[in-house]
Every structure is written in C-alpha cells, then in structure tokens.
Amino acid sequence: MELRTQDWKVLRAVRELGGRCLLRDVVDSSGLAHAAVARSVLALEEAGLLKVEERRRVDARLTEEGASYAADGLPERRLLDAVLRLGGEADLEAAAEEAGLSGDLLSIAVGWARRKGWAAVSEGRIRASTTRPPPRDEDEQLLRMLAGGGTVEVGTLEPSLREAAKRLERRGLLELEERTLRVLEITQAGLEALEAGPPKAEEITQLTPELIVSGAWRGVKLRKFDVKAPVPVVYPGRLHPVQQIINWIREIFLEMGFTEIRGPIVELAFWNFDALFQPQDHPAREMQDTFYLLEPNRGVLPREELVDAVAKTHENGWKTGSRGWGYRWSREEASKLVLRTHTTAVTIRYLSEHKEPPVWVFSVDRVYRNEKVDYKHLAEFHQIEGIIMDKGVTLRDLMGILTEFYRKMGLERVQFWPSYFPYTEPSMQSTVYVPELKAWVELCGMGLFRPEVLAPMGVKYPVLAWGGGLERLVMIKLGVDDIRELYRNRLSWIRRAPTCL
Amino acid sequence: MPVITLYRDRFNQYLGKELTTEEIAKWLPWLGTDIEDVGPDYVKVEYNPNRLDFSSHAGLARALKGLLGIEVGMPKYEARPSGIVLNIDPSVEKVRPYALAGVVRGLKLDDELVRELMDMQEDLHWGVCRDRRKAAIGLHNLDVLEPPFTYTTVGPETRFVPLDETREMSMVEILQEHKKGRAYAHLLSHTDRYPVMVDAKGRIFTFPPIINSELTRVTAETRNLFIDITGPSMDAVRNGLNILASALADMGGKLETVEVRYPDKTLISPDLTPQEMTLRTEYARELLGLELTDEDVVECLRKSRLDAWVKSEGVIGVRIPAYRIDILHEVDLVEEVALGYGFYRITPTRPVSTTSGRQHPTIKTMNCVRIIMVGLGFTEAVNFILTNEDVHYRMMRLPAGDAIRLANPASALYSITRTLLLPGLMQNLAVNRHESYPQRLFEVSDVVVRRDDAETRTERRVHVAAVSAHARANYTEIRSYLDALLRSLGLAEWSVSEATHPSFLEGRTAKIRINGEEVAVVGEIHPEVSNNFGLETPVAAFELDLEAVMKYISKD
Known part of the structure; x- marks a missing residue:
C-alpha cells in the first residue's frame, strides 16, 4: 500500500493514544474530519496496518421529564420530605399541598414512596417510615450523574446502578441509545510503517494555479484517482423536446423550398371559417368546439370587396360556379373573435395577399379547440401545415410532395385514401407505416382548396394543402402515451428525452 | 363523426355479392370511410358528415356496387x-x-x-x-x-x-x-x-x-x-x-x-328529381393530373353511381341522384371521377420547386434566443398560452389586468390568454420542486395583448422569460444572464433603473430600457409569490419583451 500523508497521521494518532483507541478519539486528537479518518481507517485496515473491532455500547441520557426531576427531586422524595416537615404523619391532601404535588404526579409519588418503603398510606393519611430523610437511593444517584445533559455507558455502571437505569427507563425518565463503536488497534506492520516516517512528497488532490505558476507541482504528489468511481450527474441546458421536433419539421420544409409564415392567434371568424367556406351553422363553429372571446369579442372585417365576395359565395355561390350553402350570411357572425382552430386561417390570409404563383409556404404553430383535456386531447396544441399554389399542380403532385415530406421524416411507406374536409376537394387522408410502432398511423389530411375558397381571394391557380397534428408525431418519436406530459415541463422528463433525434 | 355497424350478411344481401368482413374492410375505405373495427360478422365504419347517404346498409352497398362494377350509373327511384x-x-x-x-x-x-x-x-x-x-x-x-x-x-x-x-x-x-x-x-x-x-x-x-x-x-x-x-x-x-x-x-x-x-x-x-350538371374533362385532368378521355370520365362517374354521358367533345353531362346533397360545384364531380377511378390506382408525381425556403424572421430570432439561453445553461420550457386569472395574477401578486378573456371555456383552468411568460415558469418550478437544484428554466414564446387599432383587437408578441432557482439565486446572477442575452443578441446599449413590481422584491428589482422604452423587468421573486407556488428556494427571474427589442437587432 502507498501510505498517504493522512493515513500516516491517523496511524500516528492511534499510537499516541496508546496503540488502542476509539475512532472517535482519533477524530478528536488529530483534528481531521470524521469522514476523512473513516476513509483512512478503511484503507489502513485493508493494508493490515490497523485492526478494527466493532463494539456495541448502550448509552443512557435523561429525558425531559428525567431532567426536571434531576433538578427538583423525584416526586416520591418531595412527598417524603413534605411528610417529615409536617411531623412524620399528615392528611394525604395536606402533604400533597406541602409538597406541591397533584393529580398524576401525586399518584406516582405515593406509589413509589410505598414501593421504596419510605411511607405508608391508609384511610387518607400518610405516615413516614423513618424520622430522618433516607440517603440518596440508586435512582437519585443516576439522575445526579446524568444531570446537565451528559451520557453514561450503561455497561460500565455498577450492577445496582444498571438496575436503576432499567427502572428509570421504564418510568420514562431515561432513554437508552445503542451505538456501534469502532476500536482501532495498531498492528506490528502498522508500527513498522510508522517507523518508516511520513510519506515523502506532500500529497495533493487538486492541482492549483499556484502550484503550476510556482513550479511547486514538481515536488508534490498528485493523489491517484479511482478513475472508475462514479462521478456526480450534471444536466446540460437544452431545448424542449417538442421544440426540437418543431425545428426538425421546419428544417424539412425549408430544405424542400418552403417559406415560413406566421399569423394571429386571436383570429376573426371570417378568416378562421368564412373565408374557408365553412357555413355559419357548421358544427365546428359551435361554442363547444371553438373558443370565442368575451372581451374584446368583435374584430374588424377586411376590405368590403372581399367580404362581399365571401358572403355571396356562401349564400348562392357568387361567380364560383357553386350552388353555395343557401342561407343568409351574417357579418356579425363573421366578425366574432376566436382562438384560431387551425393554421389554415394564416394560410388563407397569406393567399389573399400573395396571388402570384409560385407560393410554397408552411407553418408549425399553435391552434385551439375547446376540449376537455385528457390523456389524448389538449385544448392547445400545434398544427403542421404546408401549402403550394402553383400553375398546373395536381392531386398526384400532392401525393408526391407528401411522399417526399414523409420520406424526409424517415417514414417510407405511405398510403392515400379519399376523405373529406369542408374547404378542400378532392380531399385525402394519408396513413404512414411507423416502424417503431409496427403500425399504420393516420398523420396528415390534405386536398385541393375548393373554388369557393379561392375565387373570393382572387387566386387563379390550384392550391395544394396538407396539415396534421404535431403532438401525435412527437408522442411516437418520444414514446409518450399521455399527451399532457409534453407540456408539464417536468425536468425528469425533459432531461431524459433524447437530444439528438 | 357518425359510425355505422355493418352486419356482413345483411350488407351482402344488398350488395348482391358474398364478401368476407375483411374484404368489406378492405374496400370501403376507397369510398372515403374509415374502418373502426372488424368483428367476426360485422364491420364498424366511420363516415364523413358530407355523406349522410352512407347512414344505412343500403346506402353503403349502393356506393360499393358502383366501385366494384356490380351496378353502375344512377339508381332510379319511382x-x-x-x-x-x-x-x-x-x-x-x-x-x-x-x-x-x-x-x-x-x-x-x-x-x-x-x-x-x-x-x-x-x-x-x-x-x-x-x-x-x-x-x-x-x-x-x-x-x-x-x-x-x-x-x-x-x-x-x-x-x-x-x-x-x-x-x-x-x-x-x-x-x-x-x-x-x-x-x-x-x-x-x-x-x-x-x-x-x-x-x-x-x-x-x-x-x-x-x-x-x-x-x-x-x-x-x-x-x-x-x-x-x-x-x-x-x-x-x-x-x-x-x-x-x-x-x-x-x-x-x-x-x-x-x-x-x-x-x-x-x-x-318526395321529389327525387336528379340534379343536372356538366363537367369539363379538361378540368378533371388538370386537377387530378390523370390522362383521362371523355369516355374514361363517363365510366368513372358511373362507378360513383352518377349518370354521365358525353354531351359534346370535352363536356360531360352528369345527373346526380337526390340523396347526393354534397355536390355543390363542378369540383365535387372531379372528386367523383377520382373515386370511380379508384384512389388506389393513382400514383404520386413530384412537382418541381422553383422556390427557395426562408425562415420567418421572428422565428429565426426566437431560435437565436434559444441558442443563447441553452448556452447559459438554461432548460427550455413550453407552456400553454391558455391560463387562468388565479395563476396569472393572484399567485403573482399582480392586480387583475386586461388579459383576453374567453367566453366559453370548457375548463376553469383556461379562462384567459397569458400576457406574461413568468407565471408559467413559476408553475414549472412548482412541478419540479422535488428535483435537484439549481434549476434554470426559460421560455421564448407568444403572449397575447390588446391592441385596439388591430383588426383582431389583439396582438401576439414574443417574450423571453427565465428563472433561476437555487439556494444562492439573487439579483446579480440573473442580471448577468439578462445582460449576456442582450449582448449576445447584438444590443449595445440599455439602461438599468431601480423599480418596484408586485411579483419581485423591493430593492432587488430593476427595469431595463432601450431608447427610453421599457423592455424588461429583472429581479428576485417576492417570497410571497414563491409561497403561492409552494416553493422554498429563492428564485431570480427576468421577462423581456423580445418583440420590442427586435427592431434593434440586426435584420437578416
């Protein structure tokens, strides 16, 4: 064994304490920290320089009640003194009053005075059995010994005092504490190691700027670390896992040539619904599905020409060639403010101002549904949306774009099905095979914007649109079953989620 | 969405063909329905609300007969x-x-x-x-x-x-x-x-x-x-x-x-007189990207249970039964062509992009902030914009403010939209109070504020907020982080002045101004606020109106 300076100091302390002592005593005499001494003792024992014995000992210490008796005297003693003061015999009541005892304490005092043969009680009178106070008994000696908060090792007491300790513990005046002590004894090899003198170079654990600058590092001994020992855990700052996936999807769009768009979260019903040809009595517009605003609750409709075209398209199809929905369109309803239910509201706003092809745009942003939150549903979540407006783009192109979009996400197998959305025609749903789940999962819905949507905006070219929920993808990617977990921001979850997706 | 349970034997009776439940489940999605469940003798089918004619065995069988070619053209009702x-x-x-x-x-x-x-x-x-x-x-x-x-x-x-x-x-x-x-x-x-x-x-x-x-x-x-x-x-x-x-x-x-x-x-x-419309073959070809002749279009439409005939070259006459209440426009007939053609036969093509992608400048700046804050050792939180007055105001010791209030929230937890990010971060610290400290969290995200001159009467603004919670968290530490953020964003000058704020401790709070405009508050969180969130650790925090700062940051 390579003796460290500290180990050598411990060994020396043991010898100075007579070659056999308690670990505690080494701590006290050496001035080293308890943990440091304990570590050295382990090393020294392993090297055969010290013998370590474990000894159990029981210490006694007064309880709060015991401490008060140590100061005022045991109740039985106080009772006896009172009776003696009253002439050796008295009414019990008078004696109690003289002694300042009552209730439970009085019963205790009477009980122990009789048991100790100090007094007898009959017919309400108490009589002392001696005329002079008896000397301190063992109980009182022990109390006195411990008064002031000290402890005593029960095993070192005389047998009669040991009995007293048991008695006082039963009376709740004493508590016993069992402890394990380590007794150290220096061995022959230990003595020889001490003779060899302290380790030559001063051993250090931390290289310091001073050591480097002064060159003193040459003369010191750097303690060898156990390089296999576990080290404390540290956590890096990091992005939120959902944000990482948002950025990943954004990168895919950007690589494919799409420009990112962003729009209001509080939206006019006009842009959220009417401009997308959703009739004003459509179930999705009802209060149980859409968040409406209380205050402010009405916004400003866009330019009259546009509003009028949308109104007429709803009522009779305007010049779109549609039959329309055949009802009376209300400006009031359209000017209500809602929390947008989809990012398509942003898309249609954008298209109303960008009518020249090509338009390739996307967004990944927050949307709202007035739903009760549970493990599958949130009231606030994210939608992924992509849009292409270009000359001559077709339904087959939409399939092609989606196939590429999914492939970039690592999803190779895609199927397209006919479906329905109020503002697209034809409409499709796509399912993708997710290897992690070994299952087909519905991801994005898509379609071509209806002429009833495009004509009032003045858009003359076909528009391919697709969208889907982000959270579903996140849950698959991160293996989360409860959607609410994504936004609880529990550090234990965020720290565990993979950083490199 | 409505669901109908189709019993195989009854369905096959209407269909006039013996299909297994698996075959039924394989074909019906090509009509635009979803299969919910396949049982030993039934198939549960979810259909879209535009096709209420799918609400019976007879109605679904009628459509599938067309797709399978068992019976095509419009059903006649006398x-x-x-x-x-x-x-x-x-x-x-x-x-x-x-x-x-x-x-x-x-x-x-x-x-x-x-x-x-x-x-x-x-x-x-x-x-x-x-x-x-x-x-x-x-x-x-x-x-x-x-x-x-x-x-x-x-x-x-x-x-x-x-x-x-x-x-x-x-x-x-x-x-x-x-x-x-x-x-x-x-x-x-x-x-x-x-x-x-x-x-x-x-x-x-x-x-x-x-x-x-x-x-x-x-x-x-x-x-x-x-x-x-x-x-x-x-x-x-x-x-x-x-x-x-x-x-x-x-x-x-x-x-x-x-x-x-x-x-x-x-x-x-009832008056079951069919509706008549025309469809231009070219329109269908343009939208679908399929090389279709007039005859192809007629065949597809008939498989979708419509009557169709070539009216003149490139123009198809179409007769639509009275139960098809969903057909409003010529474009709806294009979808009928695709359905009759069979979506399973349509193959993808790839349009050529002539555009180059561009990030939204606001989101680009938000990502810059993320890089800086993570570099400073902070972990990002993402919280809802939806919140309630208790968390947003009372627990933060703030007087009720003018956050947007919702008219019809389904849950009392969501009654307003946030105007600040800090209350959310305080909630996050509360959730994590049994995790090891120090905890340093940030969020860069939207708040919604009133703006009477905006068409939506509101504006979404991007804020950045951060909290540092540990036994020695204090003003000096969090100010260092805020200074680092502002400096890293490319800002050269800002002024710091003593301030009071109900959520922060007096004497340990400052406001940051740029060109006289107040853009941030920074300081030590008031212990009453910490108590309200059940926290026992000191917390230092800042909230920065990033939207206000953006005009001073170099543009891309």
Whole structure:
C-alpha cells in the first residue's frame, strides 16, 4: 500500500493514544474530519496496518421529564420530605399541598414512596417510615450523574446502578441509545510503517494555479484517482423536446423550398371559417368546439370587396360556379373573435395577399379547440401545415410532395385514401407505416382548396394543402402515451428525452 | 363523426355479392370511410358528415356496387302518388314553417331493420338537421292513421300519448317532464303555440321536433310507413327526406308521394328529381393530373353511381341522384371521377420547386434566443398560452389586468390568454420542486395583448422569460444572464433603473430600457409569490419583451 500523508497521521494518532483507541478519539486528537479518518481507517485496515473491532455500547441520557426531576427531586422524595416537615404523619391532601404535588404526579409519588418503603398510606393519611430523610437511593444517584445533559455507558455502571437505569427507563425518565463503536488497534506492520516516517512528497488532490505558476507541482504528489468511481450527474441546458421536433419539421420544409409564415392567434371568424367556406351553422363553429372571446369579442372585417365576395359565395355561390350553402350570411357572425382552430386561417390570409404563383409556404404553430383535456386531447396544441399554389399542380403532385415530406421524416411507406374536409376537394387522408410502432398511423389530411375558397381571394391557380397534428408525431418519436406530459415541463422528463433525434 | 355497424350478411344481401368482413374492410375505405373495427360478422365504419347517404346498409352497398362494377350509373327511384294529402295550416308559419312527407309501402321490417331505421334517423338528425334545429324527422305506422293529415299548431294544454308513455300528457307536461321534451324544449322557446300533425280523426301523431305519438309506433310488424319532416330550413327538410326515402326504397320499399298543400302552393313530396350538371374533362385532368378521355370520365362517374354521358367533345353531362346533397360545384364531380377511378390506382408525381425556403424572421430570432439561453445553461420550457386569472395574477401578486378573456371555456383552468411568460415558469418550478437544484428554466414564446387599432383587437408578441432557482439565486446572477442575452443578441446599449413590481422584491428589482422604452423587468421573486407556488428556494427571474427589442437587432 502507498501510505498517504493522512493515513500516516491517523496511524500516528492511534499510537499516541496508546496503540488502542476509539475512532472517535482519533477524530478528536488529530483534528481531521470524521469522514476523512473513516476513509483512512478503511484503507489502513485493508493494508493490515490497523485492526478494527466493532463494539456495541448502550448509552443512557435523561429525558425531559428525567431532567426536571434531576433538578427538583423525584416526586416520591418531595412527598417524603413534605411528610417529615409536617411531623412524620399528615392528611394525604395536606402533604400533597406541602409538597406541591397533584393529580398524576401525586399518584406516582405515593406509589413509589410505598414501593421504596419510605411511607405508608391508609384511610387518607400518610405516615413516614423513618424520622430522618433516607440517603440518596440508586435512582437519585443516576439522575445526579446524568444531570446537565451528559451520557453514561450503561455497561460500565455498577450492577445496582444498571438496575436503576432499567427502572428509570421504564418510568420514562431515561432513554437508552445503542451505538456501534469502532476500536482501532495498531498492528506490528502498522508500527513498522510508522517507523518508516511520513510519506515523502506532500500529497495533493487538486492541482492549483499556484502550484503550476510556482513550479511547486514538481515536488508534490498528485493523489491517484479511482478513475472508475462514479462521478456526480450534471444536466446540460437544452431545448424542449417538442421544440426540437418543431425545428426538425421546419428544417424539412425549408430544405424542400418552403417559406415560413406566421399569423394571429386571436383570429376573426371570417378568416378562421368564412373565408374557408365553412357555413355559419357548421358544427365546428359551435361554442363547444371553438373558443370565442368575451372581451374584446368583435374584430374588424377586411376590405368590403372581399367580404362581399365571401358572403355571396356562401349564400348562392357568387361567380364560383357553386350552388353555395343557401342561407343568409351574417357579418356579425363573421366578425366574432376566436382562438384560431387551425393554421389554415394564416394560410388563407397569406393567399389573399400573395396571388402570384409560385407560393410554397408552411407553418408549425399553435391552434385551439375547446376540449376537455385528457390523456389524448389538449385544448392547445400545434398544427403542421404546408401549402403550394402553383400553375398546373395536381392531386398526384400532392401525393408526391407528401411522399417526399414523409420520406424526409424517415417514414417510407405511405398510403392515400379519399376523405373529406369542408374547404378542400378532392380531399385525402394519408396513413404512414411507423416502424417503431409496427403500425399504420393516420398523420396528415390534405386536398385541393375548393373554388369557393379561392375565387373570393382572387387566386387563379390550384392550391395544394396538407396539415396534421404535431403532438401525435412527437408522442411516437418520444414514446409518450399521455399527451399532457409534453407540456408539464417536468425536468425528469425533459432531461431524459433524447437530444439528438 | 357518425359510425355505422355493418352486419356482413345483411350488407351482402344488398350488395348482391358474398364478401368476407375483411374484404368489406378492405374496400370501403376507397369510398372515403374509415374502418373502426372488424368483428367476426360485422364491420364498424366511420363516415364523413358530407355523406349522410352512407347512414344505412343500403346506402353503403349502393356506393360499393358502383366501385366494384356490380351496378353502375344512377339508381332510379319511382314514386307513384299515394293519394294522401298533407295540409299545411298557416298558423305554423311563425312556429316551424316547413313540412314535407312521403309514404313507403311493403317494407319487410324486422327488429334489426327497425333499429337501423332509428339509428339512421339519429344520424340524419345530427348531420342534416343539426340536432333538430334545422329539421326533424318522424317515422309512423301509416295503417293506424286516417288521411288527410294536417300540419297545424295547438295550445299548451292539448293532450296526447307520446312515444314510450302510457298516459296522455299535455304539451307543457311533455316539454317539462318527458326526456325528449326537456332535451329539445329550447327549440320551441319562441312560441306558446306548438306544432303537431293530426289525422282526419283529429288524432295527434307527432309533436315536432320533440316526439311522436305512441299510436304510430313503428315495430317489426309495420309494413307501410308515413314519413314526416318539418323544420325552419326547407333545404334541410328536403335533404333529410331525400336521403331517407332513397334508402327506404333501396331496402325494398315502394315509394309513394304525398300532396303537401301550402296556402299558396302544392308540392309533390318526395321529389327525387336528379340534379343536372356538366363537367369539363379538361378540368378533371388538370386537377387530378390523370390522362383521362371523355369516355374514361363517363365510366368513372358511373362507378360513383352518377349518370354521365358525353354531351359534346370535352363536356360531360352528369345527373346526380337526390340523396347526393354534397355536390355543390363542378369540383365535387372531379372528386367523383377520382373515386370511380379508384384512389388506389393513382400514383404520386413530384412537382418541381422553383422556390427557395426562408425562415420567418421572428422565428429565426426566437431560435437565436434559444441558442443563447441553452448556452447559459438554461432548460427550455413550453407552456400553454391558455391560463387562468388565479395563476396569472393572484399567485403573482399582480392586480387583475386586461388579459383576453374567453367566453366559453370548457375548463376553469383556461379562462384567459397569458400576457406574461413568468407565471408559467413559476408553475414549472412548482412541478419540479422535488428535483435537484439549481434549476434554470426559460421560455421564448407568444403572449397575447390588446391592441385596439388591430383588426383582431389583439396582438401576439414574443417574450423571453427565465428563472433561476437555487439556494444562492439573487439579483446579480440573473442580471448577468439578462445582460449576456442582450449582448449576445447584438444590443449595445440599455439602461438599468431601480423599480418596484408586485411579483419581485423591493430593492432587488430593476427595469431595463432601450431608447427610453421599457423592455424588461429583472429581479428576485417576492417570497410571497414563491409561497403561492409552494416553493422554498429563492428564485431570480427576468421577462423581456423580445418583440420590442427586435427592431434593434440586426435584420437578416
């Protein structure tokens, strides 16, 4: 064994304490920290320089009640003194009053005075059995010994005092504490190691700027670390896992040539619904599905020409060639403010101002549904949306774009099905095979914007649109079953989620 | 979305072909439905709300026959006059103005089919009739009634025995005590005269949109049906009747018409006259990207159960059955072409992008902030914009402010939209109070504030907030981080001044200004705020209005 300076100091302390002592005593005499001494003792024992014995000992210490008796005297003693003061015999009541005892304490005092043969009680009178106070008994000696908060090792007491300790513990005046002590004894090899003198170079654990600058590092001994020992855990700052996936999807769009768009979260019903040809009595517009605003609750409709075209398209199809929905369109309803239910509201706003092809745009942003939150549903979540407006783009192109979009996400197998959305025609749903789940999962819905949507905006070219929920993808990617977990921001979850997706 | 359970044997009977449940489940999605479940002898099918004609075995079989080529073109429905008259009393005009009717004879009902009729009626009530607001449907055993019938109104004390009851009840009793009465009473809150239909003997057989009479209950023994449909929307009344009548005809019933006499006109009902439209072949080719001839288009449309013929070169005439209430525009016919062609046969093509991608400048800046904050050792939190006044104001020791309030939140947890990010981060610290410290969190995200001159009366603004929570967290530490953020964003100058803020400790709080504009607050969180969130550790925090700072950051 390579003796460290500290180990050598411990060994020396043991010898100075007579070659056999308690670990505690080494701590006290050496001035080293308890943990440091304990570590050295382990090393020294392993090297055969010290013998370590474990000894159990029981210490006694007064309880709060015991401490008060140590100061005022045991109740039985106080009772006896009172009776003696009253002439050796008295009414019990008078004696109690003289002694300042009552209730439970009085019963205790009477009980122990009789048991100790100090007094007898009959017919309400108490009589002392001696005329002079008896000397301190063992109980009182022990109390006195411990008064002031000290402890005593029960095993070192005389047998009669040991009995007293048991008695006082039963009376709740004493508590016993069992402890394990380590007794150290220096061995022959230990003595020889001490003779060899302290380790030559001063051993250090931390290289310091001073050591480097002064060159003193040459003369010191750097303690060898156990390089296999576990080290404390540290956590890096990091992005939120959902944000990482948002950025990943954004990168895919950007690589494919799409420009990112962003729009209001509080939206006019006009842009959220009417401009997308959703009739004003459509179930999705009802209060149980859409968040409406209380205050402010009405916004400003866009330019009259546009509003009028949308109104007429709803009522009779305007010049779109549609039959329309055949009802009376209300400006009031359209000017209500809602929390947008989809990012398509942003898309249609954008298209109303960008009518020249090509338009390739996307967004990944927050949307709202007035739903009760549970493990599958949130009231606030994210939608992924992509849009292409270009000359001559077709339904087959939409399939092609989606196939590429999914492939970039690592999803190779895609199927397209006919479906329905109020503002697209034809409409499709796509399912993708997710290897992690070994299952087909519905991801994005898509379609071509209806002429009833495009004509009032003045858009003359076909528009391919697709969208889907982000959270579903996140849950698959991160293996989360409860959607609410994504936004609880529990550090234990965020720290565990993979950083490199 | 509505769901129908298709029983294999019954479905195959209508289809005229023996398919297994697996085969049914394989084919139906190509009509635009979703398969919910496949059982030993049934398939559960979810269909879209535009195709309420899929609400019966007969309706789905009708469509699949076309796709499989078993029967193509438009199904024809004939309806002879029944001789029955339904008189419309002028008094209904202010109560529930429109009514139509129809007769179906010779139906072979059984318990299964009666249940299907009830389910179908429910789906129509939901889809076409908007939960009976726009229309309501009743089916009756015709044989117990004596025509002619009258649609009229009665007073609140008029009595009859409603369905599922054994005693006569007054109109008011029905509205107050009957299950259906209570559910739909609000649809009659505008009137104290109540709509009913009565037969020649004056017997009430329906009280729309609430309940039918026990008298005309439809059972497995019923052979001849009278259909009534009433409501404030003539479109919904007509659409509901057309879908129901077509399905009943497909189930083997013989349709007959009813003369519906309004004060100013007489309608023959149901009127299943098909709608006629034209489709340009070029339009279909353009949208679908398929090389289709006129003949191809005709074939596809016929497989979608429409009549189609080449009207002139490049122009297809199309006849659409009355139950297809979803076809509004030529573009809807393009989808019918795609459905008839078979989506499973359409292969993807890749359009060539001539654009280059560009990030939104705001989001680009937000990502810059993320890089800086993570570099400073902070972990990102993402919280909802939706919150409530308790967390946002009271727990932060703030007086109630002017956050946007929602009119109809489903949960008390979400009653406003946030104007600050810090309350969310404090909640995050509360959630993590048993995790190891130090904890340093940030969020860069949107808040919503009022702006009276904006068209939405509001504005979304990006803020950045950060909290540092540990035993030695203090003003100096968090100011260092805020300074580092501002410096890293490229800002050169800002001023710091002592400030008071209810959420922060007096003497340990500062406001940051740029060009005199207040952009951030920074300091030590008030211990009362920490207590409100159940935190025992000191917290230092800042919140920066990033939107206000962006104009000083170099543009891309």
